Amino acid sequence: MGDIESVLILFAAGVVSGIINVMAGGGSTITLPALIFLGLDGTDANGTNRIAVLVQSIVAISSFRSEKYSSFKLSFKMGLFTLPGAILGAIAASNIKGETFEKILGVVMIGVIITLLIPRKKINELNNIERIPLLVYLSMFAIGFYGGFIQVGVGFLLMAALAYLLKESLVLVNVHKVFITFLFTIPAVIVFILNDNIIWFYGLSLAAGNGVGAWWSAKISIKKGEKIIKPVLIISIFIMALKLLGVF
Secondary structure (H helix, E strand, O other): OOHHHHHHHHHHHHHHHHHHHHHOOOOHHHHHHHHHHOOOOHHHHHHHHHHHHHHHHHHHHHHHHHOOOOOHHHHHHHHHOHHHHHHHHHHHHOOOOHHHHHHHHHHHHHHHHHHHHOOOOOOEOOOOOOOOOHHHHHHHHHHHHHHHHOOOOHHHHHHHHHHHHOOEOHHHHHHHHHHHHHHHHHHHHHHHHHOOOOOHHHHHHHHHHHHHHHHHHHHHHHHHOHHHHHHHHHHHHHHHHHHHOOOO
16 A cells, blocks of 8 residues: 555544544544554554644644633643553553453443433533542542553543533533643653654654544534533443444
């Protein structure tokens, strides 16, 4: 396959992934197979995909900020609490089989869907939180551990936790999720660069698509609100749960 065809495939996959990732999560289930289809092994595909995720996060943050919809100081504070958990989770992950991970995650994803379907009585508007509950910080540590432990689907868990512990709208939850993902991705990219696991031509092609998808997804999520975010989120989680549980 020629370079032009590869660029077009990755750009298209990136656009779809960027839209899904910012509005819900699970976009890497599209981009990783695309990279592997083009001949990359699993490790290089994983590393190359992180360039797209990093660019996507930066672009989405910029898009949210241009719409004057952000709470990055709060996002940063919560994100810091995920980092030590992620380190411990990665260490623990080396002692458990991948198939066990996937079964556990599939069950958890179904639980996330159930929590999203439960009506919420109170929703905080932007920057209206005076005090962050301790449980939020504890959950960030736990989700960080989970992210290091298994990674796939951590965005879904972040959205579920923030939506119900902070009682914020899914739009603002998206802002937090994108920023925290950005924090997670920086050290990952550094590690993959140092280990020469990034194919830059593919990574930048994919990143261009992810950036375009992320920019518009951020704007759409603000304008359409929970009416568009919730169904996309539930459908994305449900598909991932079925895949992880081996249904298809």
